[in-house]
Amino acid sequence: MYYEYWNLKKSPFDNVPDPTMYAACHTSMESAIAETQFAIEEGEDCLSVIVGDVGLGKTMSIRIVIDSLESEKYKIALVTNPSTTFVQILREIIGQITGKPCGERKKDDLLEIFNRLLFEASDEGKKVLIFIDEANVMSPKKLEDLRLLTNMQEDSRNLFTMVLVGQMELAKRLEHPKKANFFQRIGTYCRIEKIPTVEQLKTYVETRLQSAGGSGKIFADDSFHAMWECSEHGVPRLINKICKLSLKAGETNELTEIDGDIIRQIGDRFKKIMRPAGTKRRQRKHHENETAPEPVKEFERYSEANLKDQGEKPVEPVVETEVPLEPVLCLQNDGDKTLLHESECPGDKEMSECTDVMTKEEFAVHDGIEQKIGMFPEGARFADEQTHSEYAVIDEEEQDEVNIGGRSFQLDISSSLIEQARASDQDQCNKLAGAIAAQALRKNSELTKVAASVDPVPIWNEIKKFVLCKISG
Numbered sequence: 001m002y003y004e005y006w007n008l009k010k011s012p013f014d015n016v017p018d019p020t021m022y023a024a025c026h027t028s029m030e031s032a033i034a035e036t037q038f039a040i041e042e043g044e045d046c047l048s049v050i051v052g053d054v055g056l057g058k059t060m061s062i063r064i065v066i067d068s069l070e071s072e073k074y075k076i077a078l079v080t081n082p083s084t085t086f087v088q089i090l091r092e093i094i095g096q097i098t099g100k101p102c103g104e105r106k107k108d109d110l111l112e113i114f115n116r117l118l119f120e121a122s123d124e125g126k127k128v129l130i131f132i133d134e135a136n137v138m139s140p141k142k143l144e145d146l147r148l149l150t151n152m153q154e155d156s157r158n159l160f161t162m163v164l165v166g167q168m169e170l171a172k173r174l175e176h177p178k179k180a181n182f183f184q185r186i187g188t189y190c191r192i193e194k195i196p197t198v199e200q201l202k203t204y205v206e207t208r209l210q211s212a213g214g215s216g217k218i219f220a221d222d223s224f225h226a227m228w229e230c231s232e233h234g235v236p237r238l239i240n241k242i243c244k245l246s247l248k249a250g251e252t253n254e255l256t257e258i259d260g261d262i263i264r265q266i267g268d269r270f271k272k273i274m275r276p277a278g279t280k281r282r283q284r285k286h287h288e289n290e291t292a293p294e295p296v297k298e299f300e301r302y303s304e305a306n307l308k309d310q311g312e313k314p315v316e317p318v319v320e321t322e323v324p325l326e327p328v329l330c331l332q333n334d335g336d337k338t339l340l341h342e343s344e345c346p347g348d349k350e351m352s353e354c355t356d357v358m359t360k361e362e363f364a365v366h367d368g369i370e371q372k373i374g375m376f377p378e379g380a381r382f383a384d385e386q387t388h389s390e391y392a393v394i395d396e397e398e399q400d401e402v403n404i405g406g407r408s409f410q411l412d413i414s415s416s417l418i419e420q421a422r423a424s425d426q427d428q429c430n431k432l433a434g435a436i437a438a439q440a441l442r443k444n445s446e447l448t449k450v451a452a453s454v455d456p457v458p459i460w461n462e463i464k465k466f467v468l469c470k471i472s473g
Contacts, residue, residue, distance in 0.1 A: 220258065
């Protein structure tokens with residue numbers, strides 16, 4: 001093995017949450033561990049939260065916390081896949097607490113079992129601890145269900161503590177004004193950052209080498225500055241990857257020391273490996289007199305100056321991302337065409353082709369039929385005057401059958417898209433619903449083929465209203 005070449009007993013830089021490899025030099029991680037331990041052992045808090053970007057040590061932190069606890073004082077459940085239903089999460093928690101699979105499938109019965117287990121643990125002098133990793137994948141509805149669990153406490157003390165760990169999406173949800181009742185119940189709220197300095201990075205690397213049985217010098221002094229640059233200034237997961245590849249390269253080339261040049265070579269290769277591959281996207285069809293938007297070179301907020309030449313209104317981005325993406329054209333709730341960043345457009349498969357959604361001008365010519373635009377105000381109804389309750393809806397997991405004007409079609413709205421919408425404000429929900437409605441109308445052109453007098457705009461409005469009802473819950 002490559003690590004034996006360096007006189008090590010085991011691999012020092014595997015990206016696994018091994019508490020024995022913990023290096024107590026990562027300031028924000030140390031604080032998160034200490035505050036979470038306090039919330040459990042002394043603070044009597046019902047909720048504790050740890051957030052941070054990818055690769056910073058969140059999972060390692062909760063493993064260290066769990067290992068530090070006295071097993072005779074606690075009953076512990078660790079949920080590592082909270083993307084399942086709330087019922088499945090409850091079954092997982094109950095199964096881990098009791099030590100046997102939980103066969104119950106009804107939510108009310110599961111809540112009763114969980115409540116009983118809390119009091120049984122209390123009678124035994126123990127406290128229940130629930131750790132949920134990757135909590136950022138949970139929907140707002142599941143987070144609310146978890147909040148309601150915290151009501152199962154005694155008047156004088158908390159019977160359990162729940163620790164939520166996740167990426168920054170979790171922080172955005174918890175800090176949303178609509179989640180104030182959840183946020184106020186959080187006892188400790190920690191954010192793990194990158195390793196802050198080159199010196200602490202050096203301590204991190206050398207500590208892990210010592211934990212793996214190393215005693216001599218392996219990395220030259222100039223290598224740590226190179227690591228700092230190649231690891232995006234202190235991301236532990238990237239540090240581990242670069243160091244591991246460097247040690248393997250050193251063994252292959254029979255080196256006695258890893259210097260900065262080796263680190264930079266590995267780092268450059270690693271960047272090339274990890275650079276996102278270009279994705280093919282179907283080009284939007286443009287009219288003869290219409291100019292396609294130029295791709296942007298970096299992600300930035302669109303200002304009036306940026307959009308002045310296109311006659312557009314500035315739109316604030318919904319989600320910021322470090323990956324530069326091409327702008328696309330999406331339909332807003334007012335029917336106007338607005339230049340948006342791709343991160344603002346609806347996600348998932350059903351909207352992957354959102355570059356093809358129609359504008360009001362494009363509605364005007366549908367299958368060669370000239371229509372009048374502007375005769376229907378926003379929210380106008382058409383002949384059938386259907387209400388939302390009159391829509392035919394089959395409540396399946398991710399698909400609805402919508403009936404408009406006596407014609408039915410399938411509308412796919414995934415749970416993740418609904419989750420995205422419910423975490424957004426009303427304006428963004430309107431934009432999302434408008435884009436989905438336009439996409440649905442484009443895919444179901446038969447809705448406008450009944451007669452030459454059918455105007456697609458009010459039909460689009462009806463579909464949009466249905467979508468708004470669906471995604472707003």
